[in-house]
Amino acid sequence: MSEPLTLLGNNWEPGETVVITFGALPVAARMPAPPPVRVGPGGAGAMAPAALPARQLPGPLTVTAEPDGTFEASVIIEEVGSVLVTATGAESGTATLVVTVLPRPTQPPTSPPHDGDLPVTGTSLGGPIAVxxxxxxxxxxxxxxxxxxxxxxxxxxxx
Structure with missing residues (x-):
């Protein structure tokens, strides 16, 4: 289960209805061969086809701006990757934000890798003490x- 993402907005008109939508960002498509190179008057450049990943994103959220022009909304984005968040108000216009959802860190192993003994750190002082x-x-x-x-x-x- 993912953590909730809290979206905070400000500078909206008091009482304005703000619609928040979520969209996938295009990514370079995987290709077996190098992308074709096209030469134009300005020089050479590489072109790579882009694709929209098939992802399950949250549906639109509708919030109302507070009297001070702020809003707060929470959403859970399950999938790893970049998501374009767009907030649109009829009077204030549009604001966008790119959110990157990272994979959860892997859990440390439950059993110690050293057969239950404490790991040896530092150096042994027995020799120098004996000398x-x-x-x-x-x-x-x-x-x-x-x-x-x-x-x-x-x-x-x-x-």
Missing amino acids: GAIAVVIGALLVLLTVAWRRRGGANSSH
């Missing part, structure tokens, strides 16, 4: 050995 811990232990041992060596007289014993 850092070994460096701290070696540093502490070197400090202890230096202190002990100096207490025993070291290289220049003056005792």
